[in-house]
Amino acid sequence: xxxxxxxxxxxxxxxxxxxxxxxxxxxxxxxxxxxxxxxxxxxxxxxxxxxxxxxxxxxx
Numbered sequence: 001x002x003x004x005x006x007x008x009x010x011x012x013x014x015x016x017x018x019x020x021x022x023x024x025x026x027x028x029x030x031x032x033x034x035x036x037x038x039x040x041x042x043x044x045x046x047x048x049x050x051x052x053x054x055x056x057x058x059x060x
Contacts, residue, residue, distance in 0.1 A: 005059045006032065006039075014041065015058040016051050025049060 005012055006029050014025045027041035030048050037053045 012041075013060050014039070014051060014056060017055045017057060018051075022057065025051065 009028060011026060011028060014027075016023055016025065025041060025043065027043040027049070030040040030042040032039055038050045039053055039056070040048055040050045042048050
């Protein structure tokens with residue numbers, strides 16, 4: 001699964017679906033909210049962005 005990759009503090013790439021199109025985001029894990037099922041990433045510009053866990057295709 002993705003948990004080992006998410007637990008590291010390294011930069012990760014996440015491929016995910018948003019509005020039917022495949023997108024890629026690069027950043028570090030900021031927070032995982034299991035209640036709302038969202039993954040919060042802090043990108044290279046220190047902006048916090050979120051992705052729905054159900055839309056994630058791959059993490060590397």
